[in-house]
Amino acid sequence: MTKDLAYADYSNPESMRTLVQHTLEITKAKGASSASASAGENSGLSVVVRMGGVETIEHHRSKHMGVTVYFGQRTGTATTSDLSPKSIQETVAAACRIARYTQEDNCAGLADPSLMATSIPDLELYRPWQLSPQAATDLALETEQAARDTDNRITNSEGAAVTTYRGCSVYGNTHGFIGDYAGTRHSISATMIAEDGTDKQRDYWYSTSRYSDELSTPKTIGERAAIRAIKRLNAVKITTRDVPILFPAEIATHLFSSFTTAVKGSSLYRDASFLVDSLGDMIFSDHVQIHERPLLIGGLGSSPFDGEGVQTTDRTLVKDGMLQSYVLDSYSARKLNMETTGNAGGIHNLVVASGSKGFDGLVREMGTGLVVSELIGSGINMVTGDYSRGAAGFWVENGELQYPVHEITIAGNLRDMFRDIVAIGNDIEDRSNYKTGSVLIGHMTVAGD
Numbered sequence: 001m002t003k004d005l006a007y008a009d010y011s012n013p014e015s016m017r018t019l020v021q022h023t024l025e026i027t028k029a030k031g032a033s034s035a036s037a038s039a040g041e042n043s044g045l046s047v048v049v050r051m052g053g054v055e056t057i058e059h060h061r062s063k064h065m066g067v068t069v070y071f072g073q074r075t076g077t078a079t080t081s082d083l084s085p086k087s088i089q090e091t092v093a094a095a096c097r098i099a100r101y102t103q104e105d106n107c108a109g110l111a112d113p114s115l116m117a118t119s120i121p122d123l124e125l126y127r128p129w130q131l132s133p134q135a136a137t138d139l140a141l142e143t144e145q146a147a148r149d150t151d152n153r154i155t156n157s158e159g160a161a162v163t164t165y166r167g168c169s170v171y172g173n174t175h176g177f178i179g180d181y182a183g184t185r186h187s188i189s190a191t192m193i194a195e196d197g198t199d200k201q202r203d204y205w206y207s208t209s210r211y212s213d214e215l216s217t218p219k220t221i222g223e224r225a226a227i228r229a230i231k232r233l234n235a236v237k238i239t240t241r242d243v244p245i246l247f248p249a250e251i252a253t254h255l256f257s258s259f260t261t262a263v264k265g266s267s268l269y270r271d272a273s274f275l276v277d278s279l280g281d282m283i284f285s286d287h288v289q290i291h292e293r294p295l296l297i298g299g300l301g302s303s304p305f306d307g308e309g310v311q312t313t314d315r316t317l318v319k320d321g322m323l324q325s326y327v328l329d330s331y332s333a334r335k336l337n338m339e340t341t342g343n344a345g346g347i348h349n350l351v352v353a354s355g356s357k358g359f360d361g362l363v364r365e366m367g368t369g370l371v372v373s374e375l376i377g378s379g380i381n382m383v384t385g386d387y388s389r390g391a392a393g394f395w396v397e398n399g400e401l402q403y404p405v406h407e408i409t410i411a412g413n414l415r416d417m418f419r420d421i422v423a424i425g426n427d428i429e430d431r432s433n434y435k436t437g438s439v440l441i442g443h444m445t446v447a448g449d
Helices: 014-029 085-101 133-148 218-231 249-262 265-269 330-335 359-366 414-419
Strands: 034-050 053-071 074-080 154-173 178-196 199-209 241-247 290-292 315-319 350-352 369-376 386-397 400-413 421-424 439-447
Touching: 014 034, 014 053, 014 085, 014 154, 014 178, 034 133, 053 085, 053 133, 074 085, 133 154, 133 178, 133 218, 154 199, 154 218, 178 218, 199 218, 241 249, 241 359, 249 350, 249 369, 249 414, 265 330, 359 400, 359 421, 359 439, 369 400, 386 414, 400 414, 414 421
Parallel strands: 241 369
Antiparallel strands: 034 053, 034 154, 053 074, 154 178, 178 199, 241 439, 290 315, 290 350, 369 386, 386 400, 400 439, 421 439
């Protein structure tokens, strides 16, 4: 009987470790002064249903190998999805050929050997969901039906989906470092359409976790998607004004994603950020604290080492509103005459300290203003910090939601917005690499009629 592709077991990655070690030996034989190699394999199942019928059932499985070689300060990189011995030999040879034609770069090279991870803790990132296609279909149908049963104004659906993913990655380099870890990620989601007369609105909800038993129930997800769509019905336009803005937790993650982009090494050494040379400056309100927590058990962004084998550690990025650290890999660190922060591959669990109030408490504190429920477009200039995005949401008066609004634009400058954060809620968004509560900003421009 053929083993289901969706259920490959990645709890024992010895074969990939051997493959990486062999690849590094080939780079030495080719004369490379140093090299790194990474291999990965993943598999998954995805089911989408719509209006009570199955739209797609997909199994996927993929694998890859990437190798980077250094001849002094010249670099060559090549990748392959064919892990046969012949293909690996050809991939290494291709990387070596590329290196011969590249210019020397004094910042190129592996991360410092003294920074390699010496301890790789088990962060409990791998918990497979033994889910058959039929069971996944039943869960998706249950989710969609729960949404459709919520209210007769739910007249259509863009679908409900159930996905499960598992994978393993191995990284090694010629410093003698080799490390691996496996991970899983599962989700259930629904997107529904509500109708009232001639007005139609859509909205969604989802749950995601490394552990299937921590997902919200299909009923909860379906009902939440339906209620969100219904609340948006009969939205009105408002006139242009300056008012407080409340970003719910799931929307506030975008603010802090912009922050990490602005303090990312590649943005800084290219002078492509409004936060160039801001280390030690007050860039947020003085009550804002931001930390990176890469070793959270089961965290969606957790990792025992970064993409260069550097040990990840807890650290503070912002203390009392002051920028304490950038987000650097070894290349950008050398460009800036600094040391890597262990962020090759990105940030690992950005955690924003919360205040004492939940979402409803922040609405009452705002008094009059706008709650943003959706952002549209990507009108952010990272060089200047200018921020302008289409939006929809809810108008607030006397500390209570009054009615939905749409066809508006919210505008400001990220530097001013960060400094004007009035409060951060304790309603933490836990479905993301960015863990924050709702964010209340003192004022922004809302452009309408």
